[in-house]
Amino acid sequence: MTMPRSIATPAPAPAGPDAFFGAAPAAQALLDLLPVGIYTCDRDGRIESFNRRAAALWGREPKLRDPAELFCGSHQIYRLDGVAVPRAEIPMAEVLRTGIAAADVEAIVERPDGARFVALVNITPLRDADGNVIGAVNCFQDITEQKQAQDMLRQAERHWRELLEAMPVAIYTTDAEGRITFYNQAAVAMSGRRPELGTDQWCVTWKLYWPDGRSLPHDQCPMAIALTQGRPINGGVEAVAERPDGTRIPFIPYPTPLRDAAGKVTGAINMLVDISDRKRAEARQKSLLDELNHRVKNTLATVQSLAAQTMRGDRDRDEQREAFEERLLALSRVHNQLAREQWESADLGRIVHDIVAPFGQERVSVDGASTKLASVAALPLAMVLHELATNAAKFGALSAPEGRLALGWKIERVNGARRLRIDWRESGGPEVQPPVYRGFGSRLLERSVGQELRGSAQLDFDPAGLRCRLEIPLHAADA
Amino acid sequence: MTAAAVTAAEPGRRLAGLTVLIVEDESIISFLVEDMLKDIGCTTVLHASGVAEALALLAAQPPDAAVLDVNLAGEMVFPVAERLQASGIPFIFTTGYGLKGMPPNWALLPVVQKPFKRETLTAALASAVGR
Numbered sequence: 001m002t003m004p005r006s007i008a009t010p011a012p013a014p015a016g017p018d019a020f021f022g023a024a025p026a027a028q029a030l031l032d033l034l035p036v037g038i039y040t041c042d043r044d045g046r047i048e049s050f051n052r053r054a055a056a057l058w059g060r061e062p063k064l065r066d067p068a069e070l071f072c073g074s075h076q077i078y079r080l081d082g083v084a085v086p087r088a089e090i091p092m093a094e095v096l097r098t099g100i101a102a103a104d105v106e107a108i109v110e111r112p113d114g115a116r117f118v119a120l121v122n123i124t125p126l127r128d129a130d131g132n133v134i135g136a137v138n139c140f141q142d143i144t145e146q147k148q149a150q151d152m153l154r155q156a157e158r159h160w161r162e163l164l165e166a167m168p169v170a171i172y173t174t175d176a177e178g179r180i181t182f183y184n185q186a187a188v189a190m191s192g193r194r195p196e197l198g199t200d201q202w203c204v205t206w207k208l209y210w211p212d213g214r215s216l217p218h219d220q221c222p223m224a225i226a227l228t229q230g231r232p233i234n235g236g237v238e239a240v241a242e243r244p245d246g247t248r249i250p251f252i253p254y255p256t257p258l259r260d261a262a263g264k265v266t267g268a269i270n271m272l273v274d275i276s277d278r279k280r281a282e283a284r285q286k287s288l289l290d291e292l293n294h295r296v297k298n299t300l301a302t303v304q305s306l307a308a309q310t311m312r313g314d315r316d317r318d319e320q321r322e323a324f325e326e327r328l329l330a331l332s333r334v335h336n337q338l339a340r341e342q343w344e345s346a347d348l349g350r351i352v353h354d355i356v357a358p359f360g361q362e363r364v365s366v367d368g369a370s371t372k373l374a375s376v377a378a379l380p381l382a383m384v385l386h387e388l389a390t391n392a393a394k395f396g397a398l399s400a401p402e403g404r405l406a407l408g409w410k411i412e413r414v415n416g417a418r419r420l421r422i423d424w425r426e427s428g429g430p431e432v433q434p435p436v437y438r439g440f441g442s443r444l445l446e447r448s449v450g451q452e453l454r455g456s457a458q459l460d461f462d463p464a465g466l467r468c469r470l471e472i473p474l475h476a477a478d479a
Numbered sequence: 480m481t482a483a484a485v486t487a488a489e490p491g492r493r494l495a496g497l498t499v500l501i502v503e504d505e506s507i508i509s510f511l512v513e514d515m516l517k518d519i520g521c522t523t524v525l526h527a528s529g530v531a532e533a534l535a536l537l538a539a540q541p542p543d544a545a546v547l548d549v550n551l552a553g554e555m556v557f558p559v560a561e562r563l564q565a566s567g568i569p570f571i572f573t574t575g576y577g578l579k580g581m582p583p584n585w586a587l588l589p590v591v592q593k594p595f596k597r598e599t600l601t602a603a604l605a606s607a608v609g610r
Contacts, residue, residue: 293576293577297574297575297593300594301575302505302507303594309511309514379505383507443510444506447509447526447528448507452504454529
């Protein structure tokens with residue numbers, strides 16, 4: 001813009017700050033009303049005119065055309081970093097020397113009372129018809145409050161970024177179009193990748209699936225819905241994220257649109273809560289319930305079989321009832337022993353104690369170290385020992401007052417494999433006769449030890465007392 | 480003869496004289512199945528407690544039909560089922576788990592849930608044999 005010649009040419013001696021290049025009174029009034037400071041210098045830097053706002057900002061009224069006060073009416077100028085600027089180097093001096101306009105230069109201006117403000121300075125050189133610099137106009141304003149507001153905004157932004165960064169849960173933000181504008185470290189850890197800011201859209205994850213395994217396109221994910229429909233989704237939706245390495249993480253998203261003061265959606269924030277632990281716990285619980293159901297149903301079938309077996313014989317009803325109750329209680333006692341050790345194992349010593357305790361210590365001697373049996377071995381072995389004890393009490397050594405039972409066991413090593421050997425020796429009872437028919441006890445002994453436990457059972461009907469030797473291989477589950 | 484007795488006797492007639500393999504790890508439960516099958520006239524009942532034992536038995540003495548417990552002390556019975564299927568020997572499953580626990584490729588075969596009535600077991604086995 002070229003200045004009209006009448007303004008560019010200094011008028012004779014204006015009397016005070018109101019006189020501005022000898023402008024007409026209306027123009028001068030207008031300049032004085034402007035909320036920005038304006039002043040002019042001649043080519044040597046002497047102040048030629050200034051408006052009211054300039055004097056108010058400087059905190060003083062400089063003398064016009066004073067060679068002792070060049071370039072500026074202020075007391076002292078500083079750079080933004082606080083370093084004082086020599087008067088010959090302030091923006092007005094630079095413009096007059098170089099002829100190059102200064103646009104939006106920020107500087108600190110100090111008043112005579114020591115107060116400082118941040119000024120935004122614009123300077124245009126004035127030229128004559130030949131293009132020679134003959135002066136310059138400086139327009140400056142106090143932007144201290146603006147600067148403070150910007151600083152506060154920057155601080156607030158840094159504050160919430162640090163806050164979100166520190167959160168242990170994946171968080172990211174997008175603009176109104178869903179493009180990622182921010183993500184925290186937890187989001188990187190969860191998605192297994194570093195999202196492309198401004199490019200990736202809707203979600204930080206690599207791939208998305210519904211819990212049933214169907215693919216979930218990013219533009220249909222809860223965040224996309226929250227943004228396009230302008231409503232938050234407060235959980236209730238589960239999804240599965242796939243990392244580039246193929247691992248999958250179930251999660252619940254909590255997308256919330258962000259709005260400006262006018263209520264317009266400007267973006268959204270999303271929090272992805274990893275629910276892997278919960279899912280694992282649910283799966284564990286389901287498998288435990290399945291296992292419990294399996295055990296209950298098998299136990300019911302076992303009881304059904306015990307009842308059927310007991311009723312097959314030709315004994316009278318009372319004897320059958322008693323035999324059934326004893327078998328049921330034997331089953332119950334081994335369950336108690338298994339329950340003591342979370343159904344993983346049971347101690348052979350305790351199982352034996354439960355079975356022989358009713359006969360008294362003076363008639364039964366027990367000799368064996370503490371031996372843990374896996375649940376699959378403990379149950380059949382306990383039932384076998386129960387049948388041997390019942391037989392001894394009815395027909396064998398424990399049916400006579402002077403009869404004795406010696407029960408011992410030990411762990412042997414055979415070709416590197418561990419084997420449990422149990423010796424059952426009766427003595428002092430009535431003379432032993434080989435049985436005339438195979439009952440439940442011998443059938444159980446044969447199948448439980450021989451097949452189910454993959455061991456061997458040796459029954460010796462010695463007339464002096466029944467002897468039984470059981471050999472059972474021990475597996476890693478037994479100890 | 481009541482109607483119920485007729486229907487219970489019908490499947491039994493179809494199974495009479497057959498050799499049946501029972502694969503069941505729990506001895507006491509195996510007696511139950513064994514006795515039920517003998518009661519309805521199966522002449523020979525073979526028994527195995529685990530997969531390896533069952534496969535060896537199948538090779539040595541192929542049965543006419545089989546009753547398979549799904550879970551053999553943690554070991555799944557399906558290799559035995561595959562061998563039976565390949566040999567064209569009819570079979571049914573017994574299980575303490577719900578039907579939901581069955582793998583999809585076996586879900587269409589008869590499954591008897593424990594505990595069970597003799598009539599239920601024999602009807603299932605007879606329908607497998609009669610196919």
